[in-house]
Amino acid sequence: MKTLLIPVDFSATSDNAVNFAIEWTKAYGYDRIILLKTFYDTVFDHIVVSAEYAPVSPHYMAREREQATDRLEDISREISLKTRGVNVIAMVSEAPLLRAIMEVIREESPELIVLGSDNFSYSSGSFIAGNLISIAKASPIRVLIVPATYQYQPVQNILVPCDYAALDSLNKVRALQIPPQWKNSKLLVFNVDPKERYLQPDEQLLAAEAHVHDRLRDYPHEIRYSNDKNIINGILNFIQENNIQLIISLPGKHSFLYYLTHKSISDAICRNAQEPVLILK
Structure with a gap:
């Protein structure tokens, strides 16, 4: 199946890349879209930035994961409605972003990765945009970089x-x-x-x-x-x-x-x- 991989982080830049990918999918006949969200935590993710550096409650972390999973499902449904007949798969991973992407490439064989990119005049704080170059260099498959706010246009x-x-x-x-x-x-x-x-x-x-x-x-x-x-x-x-x-x-x-x-x-x-x-x- 002709597959497109979209790592997401729910930032405005990431959402824009998803919207672009929807139009790209319809224009170029992709059969499947994989959405990938990583929940990888560093030691600092478990700490509240304060004078006491208080540990984050496990219940808070669980609720945050549940909200992120719900958001991923919402995006999947939206894509399905806009791309009739395209199989949309939502994947989550506990691995670091780059490792998670490589695992999906190895197991699912996508043809293309779509990544959102911030620019000099705008930043959404996207984690994926911040790791853009490392992903592009390491990826064994083609990478399509979509600038923030860019809307799909037919290629002339x-x-x-x-x-x-x-x-x-x-x-x-x-x-x-x-x-x-x-x-x-x-x-x-x-x-x-x-x-x-x-x-x-x-x-x-x-x-x-x-x-x-x-x-x-x-x-x-x-x-x-x-x-x-x-x-x-x-x-x-x-x-x-x-x-x-x-x-x-x-x-x-x-x-x-x-x-x-x-x-x-x-x-x-x-x-x-x-x-x-x-x-x-």
Whole structure:
């Protein structure tokens, strides 16, 4: 069964990701949605922040779990009403978030994880958003990151940031098996070239462009450039100036994700990107 996994924490950002996933499910023909809520406790969860650090009552913790379980069931019913025929499963776990996600991936074989993300101007206090990068890096399956408040839109233009030093990663796009819903969509392969070699392309650049065209020959696509001195800024500025509904992050050392996780997380996707990002594996 074509399965989508949504970790939830009942924050506004998480709820928005659920609403986005409902529309994505209907658009792309998923058969099953798994909602995952972890009840993992650290030692600090059992302590009231006060001068005495009084232990939290077990009855209070039990009531909190019961309320969370009821909320999870309410969300499941809401999804079922909006996605006729889709099997909705609510799962709870006592494991830490990342371990719980990995266990569900191993046991249920979902194709995609949907995660909500806060940004620079808004924070819902989402626990999942706070662990976004660690989940995206560790996940063996594709991850779709949905910015807070972003509402689903049909995909017309897809941005593929690409470093010419890692062109083989474009094979991941071919392996994506672009759905028929994207048959009229356009892949915009985007390269940040501060030296402006693209203005007078040499043989190496022409060979790289030929490689792009060969890898993506089955899909409508264009190659675009920016002379921005900063990779992240170049990508984000291009997104603002063009009608983009989805960003595809290629895997590997030279990928967009590499810059997000090794350069400046706070100034990249978690804070600035206003469009969904699909991270390939």
